[in-house]
Amino acid sequence: MQHILDRKNPPELKQIEKILVPHAEKHTLDNGIPVYIVNAGFQELVKVDLIFTNLTYDATQPLLSSATNRMMSEGTAKHSALELADLVDYYGAFYSTEESADYCSVNLFTLNKHLAKTLPTLREILTEAIFPVSDLATFVLNNQQRLIVANEKVNSIARNKFNEIIFGTDHPYGHISTKEDYKALNRDSLRDYHRRQYVSEHCTIIVSGKISNTTLKQINEHFGDKGWSKSNGQAPLIPAVKTNPERKYREAKEGAIQSAIRIGKKMFTRSHEDYPGMAVLNTLFGGYFGSRLMSNIREDKGYTYGIGSAVVSMRDHGYFFISTEVGSNVADAALEETYKEMDLLRTELVDTEELETVRNYMLGSFIKNLETAFHISDRFKSIHMSGLDYDYYDRYLQKLRSIDPDEIQALAKKYFDPESMTELVVGPK
Amino acid sequence: MIPYKTKTLANGLKVIVHEDPGTPLATMNILYKVGARDESPDKTGFAHLFEHLMFGGSINIPDYDEPLQMAGGDNNAWTNNDVTNYYLTLPADNLETGFWLESDRMLNLAFSEKSLEVQRNVVIEEFKQRYLNQPYGDVWLLLRPLAYKVHPYQWATIGKEISHVENASMSDVKDFFNRFYCPDNAILVVAGNVKAEKIFEMAEHWFGGIKRSVAERKPYPVEPPQTERRELTVERDIPFDSVYRAYHTCSRLDDEFYAVDLLTDIMNRGRSSRMFHSLVKEKNLFSEINTYMTADFDKGLLIIEGKLVKGVSMKNAEAAIDEELEKLRTGIIKEEEVEKVINKVESTMEFSEMDLADRALNLAIAEYMGDVELVNTEMAFYRAVTGKAMQEQAKKIFCDTNCSTLYYLSKDRSN
Numbered sequence: 001m002q003h004i005l006d007r008k009n010p011p012e013l014k015q016i017e018k019i020l021v022p023h024a025e026k027h028t029l030d031n032g033i034p035v036y037i038v039n040a041g042f043q044e045l046v047k048v049d050l051i052f053t054n055l056t057y058d059a060t061q062p063l064l065s066s067a068t069n070r071m072m073s074e075g076t077a078k079h080s081a082l083e084l085a086d087l088v089d090y091y092g093a094f095y096s097t098e099e100s101a102d103y104c105s106v107n108l109f110t111l112n113k114h115l116a117k118t119l120p121t122l123r124e125i126l127t128e129a130i131f132p133v134s135d136l137a138t139f140v141l142n143n144q145q146r147l148i149v150a151n152e153k154v155n156s157i158a159r160n161k162f163n164e165i166i167f168g169t170d171h172p173y174g175h176i177s178t179k180e181d182y183k184a185l186n187r188d189s190l191r192d193y194h195r196r197q198y199v200s201e202h203c204t205i206i207v208s209g210k211i212s213n214t215t216l217k218q219i220n221e222h223f224g225d226k227g228w229s230k231s232n233g234q235a236p237l238i239p240a241v242k243t244n245p246e247r248k249y250r251e252a253k254e255g256a257i258q259s260a261i262r263i264g265k266k267m268f269t270r271s272h273e274d275y276p277g278m279a280v281l282n283t284l285f286g287g288y289f290g291s292r293l294m295s296n297i298r299e300d301k302g303y304t305y306g307i308g309s310a311v312v313s314m315r316d317h318g319y320f321f322i323s324t325e326v327g328s329n330v331a332d333a334a335l336e337e338t339y340k341e342m343d344l345l346r347t348e349l350v351d352t353e354e355l356e357t358v359r360n361y362m363l364g365s366f367i368k369n370l371e372t373a374f375h376i377s378d379r380f381k382s383i384h385m386s387g388l389d390y391d392y393y394d395r396y397l398q399k400l401r402s403i404d405p406d407e408i409q410a411l412a413k414k415y416f417d418p419e420s421m422t423e424l425v426v427g428p429k
Numbered sequence: 430m431i432p433y434k435t436k437t438l439a440n441g442l443k444v445i446v447h448e449d450p451g452t453p454l455a456t457m458n459i460l461y462k463v464g465a466r467d468e469s470p471d472k473t474g475f476a477h478l479f480e481h482l483m484f485g486g487s488i489n490i491p492d493y494d495e496p497l498q499m500a501g502g503d504n505n506a507w508t509n510n511d512v513t514n515y516y517l518t519l520p521a522d523n524l525e526t527g528f529w530l531e532s533d534r535m536l537n538l539a540f541s542e543k544s545l546e547v548q549r550n551v552v553i554e555e556f557k558q559r560y561l562n563q564p565y566g567d568v569w570l571l572l573r574p575l576a577y578k579v580h581p582y583q584w585a586t587i588g589k590e591i592s593h594v595e596n597a598s599m600s601d602v603k604d605f606f607n608r609f610y611c612p613d614n615a616i617l618v619v620a621g622n623v624k625a626e627k628i629f630e631m632a633e634h635w636f637g638g639i640k641r642s643v644a645e646r647k648p649y650p651v652e653p654p655q656t657e658r659r660e661l662t663v664e665r666d667i668p669f670d671s672v673y674r675a676y677h678t679c680s681r682l683d684d685e686f687y688a689v690d691l692l693t694d695i696m697n698r699g700r701s702s703r704m705f706h707s708l709v710k711e712k713n714l715f716s717e718i719n720t721y722m723t724a725d726f727d728k729g730l731l732i733i734e735g736k737l738v739k740g741v742s743m744k745n746a747e748a749a750i751d752e753e754l755e756k757l758r759t760g761i762i763k764e765e766e767v768e769k770v771i772n773k774v775e776s777t778m779e780f781s782e783m784d785l786a787d788r789a790l791n792l793a794i795a796e797y798m799g800d801v802e803l804v805n806t807e808m809a810f811y812r813a814v815t816g817k818a819m820q821e822q823a824k825k826i827f828c829d830t831n832c833s834t835l836y837y838l839s840k841d842r843s844n
Contacts, residue, residue: 005634005635005638007488007489007490007529007532007533007536008489010496010499010500010526010529011523011525011526011528011529013499013500013523013526014520014522014523016501016520041783042451043779043780043782043783044779045776045779045780045783073700081700081710082700082701082706082710085699085700085701086701086769088701089698089699089700089701089702089769089772089773090701090765090768090769090772091772092769092772092773092774092775092776092777093776094776109776109780110776111775111776111779114772114776135710138709138710138713141713141716141738142709142716142717142738145668145669145716145736145738145739146716146717148668148669149564149565149667149668149669149736152563152564152666152667152668153562153563153564154562254666255666256562257557257561257562258554258557258558258562288498288503289494289498289503290494290495290498298547298551299547299551300547301547301550302546302547302548302549302550302551302554303550303554304551304554305551305552305554305555305558305559325554325558325562326554327553327554327557356499357495357498357499358498360498360499360500360501361498361499361501361502361503363501364498364500364501364502364503364519364520365501365503367453367454367501367520368454368503368518371452371454371784371785372783372784373783374783
């Protein structure tokens with residue numbers, strides 16, 4: 001390299017021009033289950049996700065859907081929990097589950113060479129689960145203990161309490177799990193829920209990894225049969241959101257030496273026209289290491305190990321929140337600085353260079369979030385489960401490239417009014 | 430298989446390049462061969478505090494993060510007892526920004542008083558958040574000095590106590606930098622949509638002029654074999670009793686590492702493992718149980734940790750652990766069990782090569798272990814492990830006199 005060593009000035013940057021979002025390819029199994037295929041990467045592995053939208057929510061048994069999903073691998077008529085785990089582990093495969101208030105899924109990760117050996121077990125877990133009483137008792141006991149430990153953490157208390165304030169205790173987004181909720185679980189209700197919920201009509205499959213020309217055929221063989229269908233056409237019954245109108249909350253946690261702070265409000269979902277702009281405003285405010293909140297409250301004041309904010313979109317609602325744990329002696333100062341930063345965005349235009357940094361950072365992150373087949377599959381899942389299509393990413397990228405300081409300020413004025421925010425501090429008395 | 434090319438610069442910097450033309454990204458991973466084991470006993474937590482200071486501006490560049498973010502990049506770093514590792518990922522077209530930033534902070538730091546003061550506070554809050562304000566958070570602060578009497582693994586990366594972080598001075602910072610942040614003490618890996626020859630040129634251009642270290646590395650104190658059973662009991666405001674056992678075992682670099690690693694997998698990896706099945710599912714003695722190696726670069730530990738089910742006595746819980754250990758020492762490890770854990774390692778390795786940044790880190794660690802090619806050959810070492818080899822390790826490791834036990838009990842006996 002011939003150029004002289006210039007350590008003072010940054011090397012010239014290339015703008016990120018075209019971003020290609022690889023699309024998942026849609027297929028349909030014989031019984032109508034939609035299968036989305038993401039074929040990428042050179043490692044000989046594959047991930048199979050079977051996603052089931054939660055159709056009912058019973059406030060007297062708030063854990064029914066998540067417990068059913070987690071318990072399915074605890075035994076079938078043919079195999080015990082140990083035998084099922086062995087059938088997956090022997091082939092070096094991984095079985096996992098995911099639960100949210102909107103949907104539950106079961107996932108299989110395996111080397112391609114073992115897909116044919118592990119798919120039958122996945123199918124058996126899905127449709128032949130029997131929920132043995134003793135396994136359920138262990139599940140309840142251990143999860144109750146886990147819950148009690150989590151309730152010792154200021155951060156967990158704050159997260160749960162905040163969602164309850166925003167969405168109300170009767171809503172699945174706001175309900176705080178209790179020991180009693182676990183106690184309310186019983187084999188009959190799990191079996192009944194399982195029978196109604198895990199049918200082909202409620203299922204979406206995403207397959208990602210290095211896909212061969214037989215992969216889809218294998219999936220169809222194990223999940224495409226018409227016998228796997230017993231829909232009762234039940235519509236989801238979701239209670240209304242009840243946000244607590246009080247603005248400020250304090251929760252005491254004896255012996256704490258740090259306070260967990262949450263500030264935020266209920267907001268819209270990803271489908272709202274302001275969502276992409278809010279994503280930019282949020283990143284600038286608290287969404288990356290160079291954000292206003294991190295620069296001020298961590299890097300200037302040293303009040304905390306970390307502070308951040310996020311816009312969260314679920315199926316029916318969304319919310320915005322700021323979260324941090326700070327030394328209890330500086331909790332008030334941290335609150336004050338947080339509101340100051342919020343106000344600053346409402347009253348002063350952001351510097352174009354700062355906005356440029358955020359823009360480039362977000363474009364870089366976007367590319368990074370398409371790195372592997374699993375990333376691409378996650379990008380598809382997040383739009384698909386919100387009822388959106390790939391044109392969402394066109395809108396998002398277009399907004400990211402075009403947003404200017406005036407629009408940032410307009411959004412801050414619209415959504416960052418401190419008077420509209422709920423504030424919760426969990427810490428020592 | 431991770432293909433790579435290597436070159437060592439005249440100043441001792443090892444450069445490793447992994448070309449992956451399928452990605453628009455590039456990753457730069459710089460591993461410094463320094464960790465908490467290099468600290469002096471009265472100034473612990475320093476390697477980690479220093480990692481924070483590496484982001485406080487370098488000699489020619491006042492802010493590390495902003496220019497990288499402007500280039501569409503992202504970065505982070507971590508410290509453990511053996512290693513301090515820095516990594517960034519950005520669009521491959523802007524990789525030179527990474528060279529500019531990383532070479533300048535290897536050349537020299539800005540040594541700003543303000544940055545030292547703020548990062549001391551940040552790390553103290555980290556200490557509180559992760560070790561003091563969490564249930565069971567201080568376990569490692571107690572277990573390490575019980576298991577190690579001589580070797581610096583007796584303190585955690587965060588430090589022995591907050592006052593060590595509070596007392597860190599600028600002269601300590603400069604001394605640490607001069608001793609450890611040198612090209613001959615670092616491994617640079619660049620991976621992604623790059624060409625090796627071009628990277629070697631860029632490395633020479635940006636790093637070639639940085640001076641070698643003048644300080645000599647001292648050997649680490651060797652922990653003498655443990656000869657007596659050790660135990661410590663503490664009471665805390667936590668809901669459930671826990672037990673932590675630390676057995677001395679081999680290092681990440683030893684030949685027997687693979688057998689011990691697979692032994693812990695048989696014991697406790699996944700829901701079909703022995704300990705999980707027997708102690709959690711069948712006997713309902715523990716709500717959680719884990720067995721793992723610390724896999725350190727010097728002789729490390731094999732840890733068994735469990736949370737007891739409410740109402741279970743420690744005596745019964747420990748007897749059940751001992752029963753499992755006895756089975757390993759004297760019973761049979763079946764062929765299928767061995768195959769199972771080897772298959773699991775095989776797929777784990779394959780999954781760990783998906784992300785570019787992980788591939789870069791794997792290369793850096795293998796090089797630090799002594800041979801970058803280990804990144805592609807370790808699987809063969811795992812495959813060669815037999816049930817008998819694991820049993821020999823079980824016999825060697827699981828003796829009372831090789832064990833330090835921490836009883837971490839709930840103060841509230843009524844809960």
